[in-house]
Structure formats: structure tokens, C-alpha cells
Amino acid sequence: MTSFSFATVPLILSAPGATKELGPELRARFPAIRRVLLVTDQGFLRTGLADAPIHSLRAAMFHVEQFTEVVADPPEHVIEKALVLAREHDIELVIGLGGGSSMDVAKLVAVLANSAQSMAEIYGIGNVHGSRLPLVQIPTTAGTGSEVTNISIVTTGATTKKGVVAPQLYADMAILDAELTIGLPPAVTAATGIDAMVHAIEAYTSKHKKNPLSDGLARQALSLLSRHLIRACENGHDLAARQAMLLGAMLAGQAFANAPVAAVHALAYPIGGIFHVPHGLSNSLVLPHVLRFNAEACVEQYAELATIVVPHVDGSVAARAEALAVAMQQFGTITGLPRTLSQVGITASDLDLLADDAMKQVRLLGNNPRTVTREDAYALYKLAL
Ligand SMILES: NC(=O)c1ccc[n+]([C@@H]2O[C@H](COP(=O)([O-])OP(=O)(O)OC[C@H]3O[C@@H](n4cnc5c(N)ncnc54)[C@H](O)[C@@H]3O)[C@@H](O)[C@H]2O)c1
Numbered sequence: 369m370t371s372f373s374f375a376t377v378p379l380i381l382s383a384p385g386a387t388k389e390l391g392p393e394l395r396a397r398f399p400a401i402r403r404v405l406l407v408t409d410q411g412f413l414r415t416g417l418a419d420a421p422i423h424s425l426r427a428a429m430f431h432v433e434q435f436t437e438v439v440a441d442p443p444e445h446v447i448e449k450a451l452v453l454a455r456e457h458d459i460e461l462v463i464g465l466g467g468g469s470s471m472d473v474a475k476l477v478a479v480l481a482n483s484a485q486s487m488a489e490i491y492g493i494g495n496v497h498g499s500r501l502p503l504v505q506i507p508t509t510a511g512t513g514s515e516v517t518n519i520s521i522v523t524t525g526a527t528t529k530k531g532v533v534a535p536q537l538y539a540d541m542a543i544l545d546a547e548l549t550i551g552l553p554p555a556v557t558a559a560t561g562i563d564a565m566v567h568a569i570e571a572y573t574s575k576h577k578k579n580p581l582s583d584g585l586a587r588q589a590l591s592l593l594s595r596h597l598i599r600a601c602e603n604g605h606d607l608a609a610r611q612a613m614l615l616g617a618m619l620a621g622q623a624f625a626n627a628p629v630a631a632v633h634a635l636a637y638p639i640g641g642i643f644h645v646p647h648g649l650s651n652s653l654v655l656p657h658v659l660r661f662n663a664e665a666c667v668e669q670y671a672e673l674a675t676i677v678v679p680h681v682d683g684s685v686a687a688r689a690e691a692l693a694v695a696m697q698q699f700g701t702i703t704g705l706p707r708t709l710s711q712v713g714i715t716a717s718d719l720d721l722l723a724d725d726a727m728k729q730v731r732l733l734g735n736n737p738r739t740v741t742r743e744d745a746y747a748l749y750k751l752a753l
């Protein structure tokens with residue numbers, strides 16, 4: 369029997385339209401709190417969908433400050449700026465409302481607002497001291513699962529990404545409201561949805577912390593995500609498909625928070641960091657190649673997942689594992705995402721830089737079922753070119 373531990377956020381509310389009642393919902397759970405900070409970004413604000421939750425908060429006697437300057441793959445200075453606002457207004461509760469970028473900023477603001485620690489001191493695993501401000505996470509993409517993970521990803525310097533991993537980053541509450549995701553453009557829906565599927569796949573094959581709870585969550589997540597991704601891309605207003613995507617992304621988040629992601633993410637980070645390719649798309653560009661590379665080490669597990677993504681799959685274990693790689697590649701093709709690194713402006717002369725950078729993702733590579741050398745990383749990027 370596997371020994372394992374499993375943690376997640378204590379309260380998850382999954383209901384279309386739930387955030388229209390955000391004020392009363394939070395008032396009931398945080399009766400003494402007055403001043404809240406909403407952390408979001410301009411892209412989501414433009415949809416107008418933040419208006420109802422903000423109105424509901426104010427009607428429930430919350431004083432709402434807004435930090436709206438989150439950008440994709442948030443750099444350190446964005447977090448520093450949000451912290452200034454939080455401290456200036458003596459914020460008592462932080463709400464992340466947006467994609468992974470907004471939720472990741474919200475986590476660090478909640479952790480650092482009343483802390484003597486600096487950003488530089490908390491990178492890595494378990495380096496956060498003390499407690500944080502109350503934290504509520506509301507995803508508006510069905511992708512990162514950040515609403516239920518203990519991870520925050522920050523762009524440091526010009527191109528590098530670093531992670532903060534600590535139990536304090538688990539929120540007090542996550543709210544899944546598909547009405548917030550209906551305006552998500554098809555390309556973002558596809559890329560973020562594939563990111564979520566990668567979380568499930570990498571959790572299922574995670575080398576050291578694979579566990580029965582994460583396995584069950586990963587399987588359920590893959591089932592929901594693979595059955596609803598195309599529907600959500602083709603008809604953004606399909607509320608049932610949108611809620612299923614949010615649920616799938618959250619379950620995948622719970623899975624990989626406890627059985628961490630690996631080489632797909634390690635190879636994707638430099639693509640995002642250096643070339644500003646969105647996180648989900650970066651993953652999707654390297655995914656089929658990493659799956660085929662890893663198959664040598666975890667062919668049975670991939671074959672198991674293939675039966676979820678391609679229900680009528682048959683043949684040998686190897687054939688089924690290959691069917692998973694093909695199916696994942698097809699999600700990108702059907703949804704019209706770029707399929708090669710060349711299509712996002714990367715050339716052969718960039719591959720050395722990418723391979724060098726990928727090797728710095730030691731934490732992620734250590735979770736991969738098969739050892740990835742620098743030569744392997746280069747070869748995988750070459751296949752993706
Ligand atoms: N903490 C974690 O566990 C974790 C896991 C994976 C990735 N990440 C990080 O999350 C970030 C990526 O997050 P993401 O993929 O959710 O994208 P994102 O938060 O960067 O948002 C992508 C784009 O979508 C727009 N958008 C968001 N919601 C929208 C909506 N409902 N309607 C219209 N537009 C909307 C945003 O304005 C933005 O332009 C990266 O920084 C990545 O490293 C974190």
C-alpha cells in the first residue's frame with residue numbers, strides 16, 4: 369500500500385452564477401471582515417463580468433479595493449505593486465478573480481501583506497513562515513487549477529519562472545462559476561483546457577508522489593476535460609460544458625498539488641518565459657513529444673489514461689499509449705492552436721537556450737517518470753520545431 373499525504377482547500381463551491389451572491393456568501397463566512405482586495409486583470413475586467421460580484425460585495429458592506437494590473441505570467445514587480453496597495457488600505461481578505469495569473473498574485477499578496485519576509489525569501493518549497501490573510505479564489509479560466517493548489521508561479525528577471533510552494537498557499541475557499549468563463553475566447557479555452565489535461569496526465573505519472581487520491585482525481589478530470597473541451601470551444605455559451613471544464617480543471621489541480629507535474633511543464637516554462645507564449649499553448653506544443661519520450665517508463669499508465677480520453681481504444685499497451693499522444697495532439701489541431709514551435713516564432717537557433725533553461729527546472733524534472741538529460745531536452749524541442 370502506498371504511503372501518502374493529501375491536502376486541498378477546505379471549501380469548494382461549484383455552481384453557475386454563484387459569484388452573483390459573492391457578498392452574502394463571504395459575509396456569512398467572514399463576519400468580521402470589512403476591507404477586501406480584489407486581484408484581477410484588464411482582459412477579464414473588459415468582459416464586464418466582475419461588476420456583479422463587486423456589486424454584491426459592496427451590498428454586503430465590504431469595502432472593495434481593486435488591483436487590476438495583473439499580466440499573464442506575472443513578474444515580481446506586479447506582486448510588489450499589489451502588496452503596496454494591500455498594505456496602504458489595511459486589507460483583511462484577498463480575492464483572486466481571474467486566470468492562474470491573477471490567482472497566483474492573490475496568493476502571494478495574502479501571504480506577504482503582513483509578513484516580514486520578502487519575495488526572494490519564499491521561492492522554493494516550504495519557505496513561507498507564519499500565516500496569511502484570508503484568501504478566496506475564483507477562476508475565470510478552466511486551466512491552471514490554481515484555486516486549489518499550494519503553488520504560485522512568478523516570472524523573475526527577464527525570462528525565468530520560479531515557484532513558491534507552501535501549505536499557506538491553499539486558499540480558504542474556491543468558487544467555480546461557469547458564468548464567468550462564457551466570454552473566454554476559443555483559443556484561450558483550448559490552451560487552458562489542455563494545460564488542465566496535462567496537469568492530470570503528469571499527476572498520474574508523477575514519480576515520487578503518485579497516490580491513489582490524485583490518481584482518481586486525475587482520471588475524473590481527464591474524463592470531464594476531454595469530453596467537454598471541444599464543446600466549450602465551439603460554443604462558449606454552453607454553460608454545462610463550461611462548468612464541466614471548471615470542475616475538471618479544479619480536480620486536476622487537486623491531483624497535481626499532491627502529485628506534482630513534470631517534464632511537459634519543465635519544457636513549457638522556457639517557451640513561455642522567453643517567447644511569451646501562453647502557458648497552456650507552451651504545454652500543448654511539447655506534450656505529444658514528451659508523452660512518446662516518457663512512454664518507455666510509464667507505458668501502462670498512459671494506456672490506462674487512453675481508455676478515458678479515447679473510450680474505444682484497443683490494441684497493445686504500447687498502441688494505447690500512442691493513442692493518448694495522438695488524441696492529445698488532435699485537441700490542439702481541432703481547436704486550431706499552433707502545432708509547432710516554428711509557428712510561434714521559435715527557430716532552430718533558439719533550441720540551445722530553451723534546453724539550457726529547461727534543465728534549470730530541477731524540481732519539475734525530478735518528478736518525471738523518465739530521466740531527462742540536456743540532450744533529451746534539446747531533441748524534444750527539435751521534434752516540436
Ligand atoms: N499556481 C498554479 O498551480 C499554476 C498552475 C499552472 C499554471 N500557473 C500559472 O498561471 C498562469 C497562466 O494562467 P491562465 O492560463 O489561467 O492564464 P492568465 O491568467 O494569464 O489569463 C490568460 C488571458 O485570458 C484572459 N482571461 C482570463 N479569464 C477570462 C475570461 N473569463 N474571459 C475573457 N478573457 C479572460 C486574461 O485577461 C489573459 O489575457 C501562468 O503564470 C502559469 O505559470 C499556475
Ligand SMILES: [Fe+2]
Nearest residue numbers: 512563567647
Ligand atoms: Fe500548467
